[in-house]
Amino acid sequence: MNCKKIKNALFERLPLSLRFLIETLRYWRSLCRYNASKRTDSDQRKMQYTLQRETHVIEKGMSMRTTRRGFGQAKVLALMGRLQTYVEKYADKPFVVYPLSTIKEYIVFQQKDGVAIPQIETRFDELCKQVGVQPSDLHLPAGIRMEQCDKLQQAAKGDFRSLLYSRHSIRYFADRLPSHQKIAEALELASRTPSACNRQAWHTHVYFGEDSHRLLQMQSGCNGFHDDIHCSIVVTADMKGFLGHEPFQCYVDGGLYAQNLINALHYVGLGSIPLSCGFMSNKLNEMKKCFHIPDSEVMIVIIGVGEMLPEMKIAISTRKDFTTTNVFHT
Ligand SMILES: Cc1cc2nc3c(=O)[nH]c(=O)nc-3n(C[C@H](O)[C@H](O)[C@H](O)COP(=O)(O)O)c2cc1C
Incomplete structure (x- = not known):
């Protein structure tokens, strides 16, 4: 019997309650390694998932029955800050097209509502330039309908x-x-x-x-x-x-x-x-x-x-x- 087989056989002999404890500890180890709240930006996938989530928060805000006038500005600025970090770290243009398309829709949403958001508009233009996309080329369906x-x-x-x-x-x-x-x-x-x-x-x-x-x-x-x-x-x-x-x-x-x-x-x-x-x-x-x-x-x-x-x-x-x-x- 090789080492792995002996280990598995011993594990099977342990009382079930102890095996559950070991299983729980293994899950704890995976959580510590892979949960997106830990060392988020040093892992490209974790960063993508969290950016996707933050993008959804913006579109979700627009999909309510009634929205607070000018809602979400701090969140959009924070999202743009993280998108800039993502592009600098991972040079991945395709991924940021969807978040940028959503921000573009957010800006249109606020303009229709008569809310002035010059800081966000300037920041958005800078970010598009940095990424190398024209705002007019952001055609991915985004926002609400x-x-x-x-x-x-x-x-x-x-x-x-x-x-x-x-x-x-x-x-x-x-x-x-x-x-x-x-x-x-x-x-x-x-x-x-x-x-x-x-x-x-x-x-x-x-x-x-x-x-x-x-x-x-x-x-x-x-x-x-x-x-x-x-x-x-x-x-x-x-x-x-x-x-x-x-x-x-x-x-x-x-x-x-x-x-x-x-x-x-x-x-x-x-x-x-x-x-x-x-x-x-x-x-x-x-x-x-x-x-x-x-x-x-x-x-x-x-x-x-x-x-x-x-x-x-x-x-x-x-x-x-x-x-x-x-x-x-x-
Ligand atoms: C397990 C699960 C939990 C969710 N929790 C929330 C929630 O707490 N609040 C919310 O507004 N939407 C929640 N959603 C809805 C998702 O935002 C939505 O399913 C996702 O954006 C895809 O959009 P769709 O359902 O319109 O296709 C949840 C969806 C799933 C599957």
Whole structure:
């Protein structure tokens, strides 16, 4: 037996609780190495992901029902500062085209609103010059656009491609509760999700009205629009469904279910927005306690749900080309 095999055999003989502890420590080691909050700018990928996130914050700001006049100026200046650092460090022009396209849309947005932002405009022009792009050449779809409810609902009932391309995160809704019947139909469709050994360890908890608002206020990723979302579905996965060799499988099965539910909600004609549960355990435990979610269930995501208004703003959220995220291992 070689060294690795002996090590694995010994590991298998340890009590399960000790193996879990070792697994947790290994995860801790990966977190310390790879989490984007640590040594961010010295790693190109970490820098890209965080810049992508900061770009989204700007487009998300524009996609609210109402925006504070002149919102986001400090954030845009900070983003431009980091973009400059990125270009100086990594000389990667293609990556910055999308953030720059978003900033260009932000400037147009503020101009239409009659807000003067000369400092941002000057800084933007300087940055474009440094990167070597003309602002007029920034053609990537960015920022926001208007969508009509009937068009989205029609597209959702088209083929699979049409369903995927017409689903968007929606951050404000009609001022009425979504129909129980539609939610039930979406839950029934989402139950077609595959799961490891067909265990179907997902659960859902649906809240309406004031309860939904309180839950979303606690979630805090929808500051400024939590009162506009009158229904929330918490998707959880039950840790009791998984064995010793699959300590993190609940997140995979729960995540697959959540995505199917999001698509199913779109199919039945409701608007939705996934809202993060990627928080530290103290916050999640408090939420579970307040909203009567069993301790054995891990919170995967909260889905804000609503009846769509006739017309709404959506953030464009342009996707990366799949060739930049895929490797064919031929
Ligand atoms: C797991 C997850 C968590 C999210 N959390 C938030 C959130 O807290 N606040 C928010 O406004 N949007 C949130 N979103 C929505 C994303 O911003 C959105 O899905 C992304 O920009 C892509 O846009 P699209 O959904 O319109 O295609 C979340 C999405 C996912 C998948």
